[in-house]
Amino acid sequence: MSIPLHIRINENSYNLQVEEDETLISLLRDRLHLTGVKEGCGNGECGACAVIADGQPVRSCIILAAEMEGKSITTIEGLTETDENGNVSLSPIQKSFIEEGAVQCGFCTPGFIIAAEALFMRNSDPGDEAVKEALSGHLCRCTGYKSIFKAIDKTVKNRYKT
């Protein structure tokens, strides 16, 4: 049975019909082709599929699309800004990830960046503990995490300065 769903994704409104058992990741990736949302496990264990729903980080692989009625979703694709000339600017956290070498294979990266962004929405000056908490359950097999922590620290410091 399909269910009507009104949802905002990266600032665009959609009126969709979804299946009862359709996961949010499947809606985003398979139907809307937002493939920046990554599937590492499909089971809530790795964090690669994280998106922001009304300011909260959620794992799109273990949440049903139908539960998102009326919500506003941000995926990794929604973090950049494009001006009227088509110039793309990265968000501060995306920039820091590049500068600090926090990106290796990049498969976990959208999830980590989303987690950090969601944290900044709640807390503009998070301490080490809050950062650890926000990243818990996110797995990266490439970096050893140090550079990821550095990238987040740097973003916090830059924000604080400006």
Add this chain to the structure above:
Amino acid sequence: MELKTVGKSITKFDAFEKVTGEAVYIADVEFPNVLHIKVVRSSVAHGRIKTVFTEDAYKTEGVRGIITGEKIDFLAGICIYDQPPLAKDRVRYIGEPVAAVVADTIAAAEKAARLVRVDYEELPHVEDPVDAAGEKAPLIHEELGSYFHLPGFNPEPGTNIFHHYHLEKGDTEKGFKNSDVIIERTYTFPHIAHAQIEPHGAIAKWSKGKELHIYSSTQGPFIVRGALSRMFNIPNNLVRVTVPYLGGGFGGKSDLTIEPLTAYAAKFFPGRWLRLILTREEMFFGSLIGRGTHSHIKMGFTRNGKLVAADVKVHLAGGAYGDYSINIVTGTGHNATGPYEIENVNIDSFGVYTNTPLVGACRGYGHPEAHWMTERTMDIAARELKTDPVKLRLKNILKPGSENNLGQIIRKSNGDLEGAIRRAVKEIQLDKREEPDNPRFAAGKSIAALMKSPVMSTNAGSSVIIRANRDGTFHLLASHVDMGQGSVTALSQIAAETLGVPVEKIHHNRGVDTEFTPYEWQTVASSTTWKAGSAVKKAAISVLERFKAIASEVFKTTPDKLTASNERIWYGRNSISFADLAEGYVFPDGHAIAGPVIGTGSIVPQGLTYPDRKTGRGELAAEWTFGCQAAEIELDKKTGRIRVKKFVTVLDAGKIINPVMARGQVEGAVVQGIGAALNETLIYSDKGRVRNSNLTDYKIPTPEDTPDEIVTVFLETPQPGGPFGARPLAEHGIVSVAPAIANALRDATGMDFYDLPLNQDRILKALYGKGEEK
């Protein structure tokens, strides 16, 4: 000469698309008219297939076909051809593909796959490599003697040993006779998972019945091309392998994995794309796994600490098919006694078929297995000899002029191992003891030295193409797979430095396509910057030569009178820009000469040979990288949990092309090594099933598990012949993590451990139950 680009931490060329979600990985590749594959896998560890019942499955809506192995008349492989892409008559491990269900949607394929029933006649199975090598073990491949294998490998038909590598030097009997102290121990390194965050995938299509195009998350597109071409008896140039962005490899996506199966199934649906993406669960048994060694070592020392003899036996549980672990057997043999000079050595390394998933390359393979035994044993020996473990190592290390086990003479340019050891000791402050205030905790520190060679085929070639563009920019085309290590950036730096242009003027292909990018053996063995980098340098030089040749016609002189700098070719005070030479030169009257400029560079490691059949020696390792690691740990005696507080790695990797990326490689390897040291192990049920095939039960390090401090130091003794003096670097950070931690644990507790992982269970048992101490 001052370097402008090499040695600088240029940010990764492909990071932008990765932080924006633009980068397309295998699961993101979309095609029209695609069919989905779900694999039906063996539920028994060893057995004969009696019947495969597919009637019910066929009734599922959307099912288009169910492919089984019955009609397969070839075996796939690279070094030893021992595996059909789908089981034929016989299954040899739980998880082995028995049938491929093909359907319009993945949901239909999954539903139908559950309805396929297979009846087996079960056979006895064996998981332990020592048991499997024994006379009483069930034979896993009766046909071993008939398998094709490359020279340099040594199967023992009639047993489960698919490769026996033997290495000898001097006379060990005499060596042990002259020893005052002999240490003999047994160590194990369990099977582990690579746990790349991206699951493997392959998408294949046949055209005209004889052309195959496959997208794959592979580290070895040309290996895949060669193997598929052989399997299906079609020419190399009609097999096209495309690799999109790759989400982590660590060796687990090297050689062959799911490509033969996907390509075989696709053959039955010409003109359509067949897609197979593994689930996370399948990643633990449907692809490659790592390690799995049982090692026995005996080391003999004179009273004053000279290491005079070593005898080693390693059994590798290679899994049900041996092709992918066969080189690990040899690699472990090469490295079995670590970075020490020993006069008398006898090494036997056995690759053994077991009824388990298939072992393949795994970050640093051969080296962590070997160093786990050697570096633990060196510490134990120091105690027995009542000497300092650092001094004992320094006394025995390979240094300029030493002869290693293979018979190669170590040169100064191989790097400064002594310097690395001293630096690691200093960084970890080995002489400073800080006891925790709370008696619940125990602290320990220790070191473990290391060496590593890239284990590779003797003809592991690299080639690259550089194309000059009309505006003075360049295309660099190469087929190494950048799976996060940053090789796209590092090779661009080498190209820019050699051409003398800003690095922004180089564009390097993302992803690989065997149709367009030139031959590369495969991206393994920490070898790309060093090996493909040398080819890049050659190609850039050939571009400059071409520029000079054209300019010499313009200036009416000979090329040797010309120089290149500032993106121009100079003749005295006159010059022409690279841009004006890129497509040949156009004279003021409009007549043109020469045409577009491209440069090429090809290399193959110099002088590698097959091992001598009797001694196992020879020019088997192209290069060596030396180093030392050190750990500072704290043990919570109540929970048995080890916390790595500080971890130091010192490597002499020659010239570092990009410091931030180099450090990233080491840090990632260290943390992966900590995972293997403390937690990671595949757990088998009595029936031979992997029980922890998910990321909750198979725990890889999380953000909280990273050490408080990771120190990485590079010594930079230049490597002659390496591009700008670079030496292989990447996996080295994982090599001695486990022994460094276990040695520190001994320091903290007085207890010796010989089996990995050092998880809470094992430690609590040792502390309060029956001790581990032998």
